[in-house]
Amino acid sequence: MYNDYWNDGQDAGSTPARYTYGERIEMIILRTITGSRLHGTDHENSDYDFFTVVTDDIKTKSTTSPIEDNVIMSYSTFSELVRKGSPKELEALFSQKKEVSNPILESLHPVTGKAVDRFLNVIVGNIVRDKYLKTQRHAIRLSLHISDFLEFGFFNPTLSPAQLDTVLIRAKMDRDELIRYVVDQALNYDLHEEFYGRLGG
Numbered sequence: 001m002y003n004d005y006w007n008d009g010q011d012a013g014s015t016p017a018r019y020t021y022g023e024r025i026e027m028i029i030l031r032t033i034t035g036s037r038l039h040g041t042d043h044e045n046s047d048y049d050f051f052t053v054v055t056d057d058i059k060t061k062s063t064t065s066p067i068e069d070n071v072i073m074s075y076s077t078f079s080e081l082v083r084k085g086s087p088k089e090l091e092a093l094f095s096q097k098k099e100v101s102n103p104i105l106e107s108l109h110p111v112t113g114k115a116v117d118r119f120l121n122v123i124v125g126n127i128v129r130d131k132y133l134k135t136q137r138h139a140i141r142l143s144l145h146i147s148d149f150l151e152f153g154f155f156n157p158t159l160s161p162a163q164l165d166t167v168l169i170r171a172k173m174d175r176d177e178l179i180r181y182v183v184d185q186a187l188n189y190d191l192h193e194e195f196y197g198r199l200g201g
């Protein structure tokens with residue numbers, strides 16, 4: 001488990017925390033909970049997902065256990081995925097539940113044409129796989145964030161109570177209704193044609 005590597009006693013903003021990776025010691029520049037416990041869609045039996053970014057150029061490492069999953073990646077990999085608009089990495093970057101956050105993260109400016117393109121593709125991909133309720137929820141959740149992402153350059157991945165209700169209710173729509181709803185989220189940003197085009201509409 002990830003906690004086997006964790007050295008306690010370091011708070012965000014103090015001397016950067018470190019952990020051991022094999023025989024090496026790496027500096028942690030970001031650590032946050034992710035998944036349902038970040039989004040606010042967790043329940044009593046939800047596991048814990050953690051996302052960690054380190055300074056050294058290591059190969060991305062994933063570990064799983066019955067109660068905790070962890071992803072550890074290098075800053076170079078993380079920053080590239082942020083620039084490409086990968087929602088998972090963007091959510092980690094914008095998380096309000098970080099345990100460690102290094103000021104270097106402020107240098108990342110993820111709102112680019114490439115990032116928006118990837119963001120839209122992920123939403124569309126989740127809509128296409130409409131037989132899975134979980135992926136429907138992901139599509140709704142990301143569509144709620146896209147306006148803040150485009151207007152302010154960031155979004156809060158933790159859903160408000162009203163947003164959570166929207167996700168839970170609208171995820172049960174049939175595919176055509178879901179498409180119309182998600183497209184509506186993009187109307188003010190001239191992205192509705194993009195959605196329709198990618199959905200074959």
